[in-house]
């Protein structure tokens with residue numbers, strides 16, 4: 376304890392030459408609402424608190440209403456979804472502002488943003504995240520035409536999976552393809568014809584924001600004049616009001632109902648090559664980068680959703696009495712809460728570390744983003760399920776919010792790549808060719 380810096384360490388004072396802890400006789404520290412994170416700077420703290428308020432006061436009540444509405448009602452003009460979208464835009468969060476920050480600050484803001492949105496409502500958080508992917512990827516690829524053409528408040532979507540191609544669209548280099556398997560006929564093809572591109576086909580009903588998005592980052596097979604081939608794919612960022620584009624029926628589904636999903640159909644849709652973000656030579660890079668970004672986002676969102684379930688179970692365990700005591704006093708409830716807390720914190724720590732690592736790296740590590748995604752989503756489902764257990768019979772009723780969180784979390788284990796497929800592919804990304 377020689378340096379003066381150490382003398383001002385929080386919780387320690389000096390008596391002569393010795394450090395003395397200022398702790399109470401029976402210490403018990405409260406953990407911050409945002410979890411075990413070293414103190415945030417003023418800007419980050421304000422950002423987190425603003426978003427927490429938004430999550431609890433705006434997203435949660437709207438998310439609960441949307442959860443009880445039909446898929447058609449959710450996207451109708453008078454739906455509370457639009458109130459959420461307006462209020463989110465009013466927060467004035469701009470990707471370009473985040474991009475200007477140093478990697479450490481940027482990664483902190485990124486995790487705060489998506490953890491807090493996930494804390495409010497997982498489905499609506501996904502709608503925001505998917506909604507910014509066309510602009511985000513245009514920015515990463517430094518395409519100024521597309522950045523100007525698609526302002527950041529335009530609602531976007533990411534269309535990659537197809538009725539006949541789910542897991543394999545996230546494996547365009549065939550790393551985990553079954554031996555001897557072929558990709559097969561692509562469902563969506565962009566035909567290059569001089570300075571124009573003509574798109575035909577359809578994307579799956581899973582496209583987040585598919586029924587309402589104004590623009591789309593479209594991953595599809597490219598036909599350069601010698602036939603369509605997904606291993607020669609391309610990426611376009613296009614407006615969704617072009618002639619020849621139509622949408623499928625809004626998708627009815629288990630959870631994440633605040634993320635309106637649906638098919639996109641393309642019938643001789645023409646765009647100029649200005650709308651091309653990545654041609655066949657850049658296709659692998661474009662899949663890699665969107666997968667790395669999206670998996671990291673997933674890590675943060677589902678950590679936030681799990682934290683919400685944990686907080687709800689924690690509060691309920693103090694209110695609900697059995698045998699004359701709050702159920703918290705029954706040892707197995709305290710034990711379960713401890714493990715829920717442990718898992719949420721482990722996932723938060725991992726995700727924050729991965730996001731920081733990838734933001735600071737010249738090339739983000741996809742396997743790092745994948746461990747954040749798989750850890751957070753598997754953990755969120757387990758924590759939400761434990762929350763139901765703590766709520767007892769109340770946990771499975773619509774009166775209480777935890778069963779909705781569990782349904783939301785279940786879908787997250789498939790979206791952005793099924794966790795088993797991600798783990799398989801992630802395993803191959805660990806391969807060191809020098810050792811083979």
Ligand SMILES: Cc1cc2nc3c(=O)[nH]c(=O)nc-3n(C[C@H](O)[C@H](O)[C@H](O)COP(=O)(O)OP(=O)(O)OC[C@H]3O[C@@H](n4cnc5c(N)ncnc54)[C@H](O)[C@@H]3O)c2cc1C
Nearest residue numbers: 533534535536541542581582583786789790791792793796
């Ligand atoms: C909530 C949600 C949101 C989504 N959002 C979007 C979106 O915004 N845009 C978009 O384009 N798509 C989106 N998707 C689609 C999602 O990416 C796919 O559902 C996912 O990639 C799996 O594809 P699939 O459903 O076709 O399953 P399949 O690929 O048919 O897989 C079915 C099962 O087979 C297993 N399997 C498949 N291939 C392999 C293999 N090679 N090795 C081992 N096992 C294998 C899988 O693990 C899985 O268990 C979303 C999905 C969900 C659930």
